[in-house]
Amino acid sequence: MLVLSENIPSLVKYMGSKTEIINYVVRGLNEVHKENQAVCDLFAGSSTLAGALRSNNIKFISNDIQIYSSIFTKTYLSQFDWNVYPTAEDIVKDAEQIVESWINEFNYYWEKSNYEVEFNLSKFNEVEKFQQDLNEDEQFYNTIKNSSKEEILRYHLFAKEYSGTYWSFRQCVWIDAFRCIADKYSNIEPLYNLILSCTMYAMAYNSQSTGHYAQYRKAEKDSSMEDILIYRKKSMSEFFIRKYNEIKANMIDNNCKVETYSLSYEDCISQIDSGTLVYADPPYCSVHYSRFYHILETFVKYDYPKIRYGGRYRTDRHQSPFCILTKVRSAFKDMFINLKDNDCELVLSYSNSSTCMITLETILLDAYCIFNNIELDEELYLSNIKSYVEKEEQSQIYRDIEIDEINININSLLNIDNINLNYEVTLKLFEHYHSTMGRTEERKKNVLETLIIVKKINK
16 A cells, blocks of 8 residues: 655645646556555656655656656656755855856846835836846856856856846855856766755745746836845845755655656657556646746756747747647547556546536546447547436535545446446545636636546556
């Protein structure tokens, strides 16, 4: 039985994070998991599942097309040699020396980016615009190229491209400095990943955006200016130290044997062992996560990419087929086929809300048919499944008003001929208040979270 680890340090603000419902996810996995069975998180994202399962002595595979996800996973599952590593304060002191170099060589820009003064709206936006234009400021870039400091010549990506956007120029200098320090420890992989994760945490909680990086906020009135100022005055180093020390205090029971991949879901499934239990939480809504978290990818890769548009996006952002209306169903079918061909079992997260581009009954029908090699009349059975789920849901609530979990067996509806099946498809449903990450005026909305469980039938 998989054990849920306590005290999972949050490493980033992440839309769709399963932190609040991780106990239900682990309960779903335990409906299937067998002793010594490997577990794969196919769309790992913020890697909450890695943190949740870290105390289990299992093989854990973490995959996400975005490389930053593997950094989070390794931070959750590494063995740390705290007696050898520098303290958080030592790392900050090293970064501070780099920041001092920037202050010495770019004093004019540093002083122009001072937020510890009195502002009116016009003056505030003037300071913001000054920083935003640094990405096209030839004098600024020439000063960088002529610098005698290696830590400026090689580590100026954020100061040049993102100043005055999600962070101030001064905060961007700190981001570049921490990235430089991380590379100095690249030969100690756990420490390297730890420094990157703590910096991404500080980036998330110092950013003036709403928790993601689709676009940065602009001050259109005094109230929004005052709100942005709160974040402009925050300290990158304080948040770095806080997270580093929290991880040091809590990450002491990392027992998983971990593998990380940055592959498409198809390629990952082909790499994992036959019989693996796969947890899948694909981004099946119109929001492209690569747009929301492009900066994390840029920070980890630190490859000076071409950057465009108001949100300062990478031009090579991955576009998931699960986020495209014309491709989402095919993507699910392909995933089911690949999992079945590799003899895998599945726990799939689904949020039955208006933002989803594929219905629950469609996923259920496709999963049942593909895993069991059956063809059914879609026009007839889609409506049957929808009605069946609604009736079962109401029936179970009526029988027990304090129920915290609804279980619905789809085989009971669809296996009308009682034929020998290979897989059982069931639902676990529960209510959950889901964060909107600032995309609507409503901070949270009540959604019906669903786990779709595809389990082998013992014969």
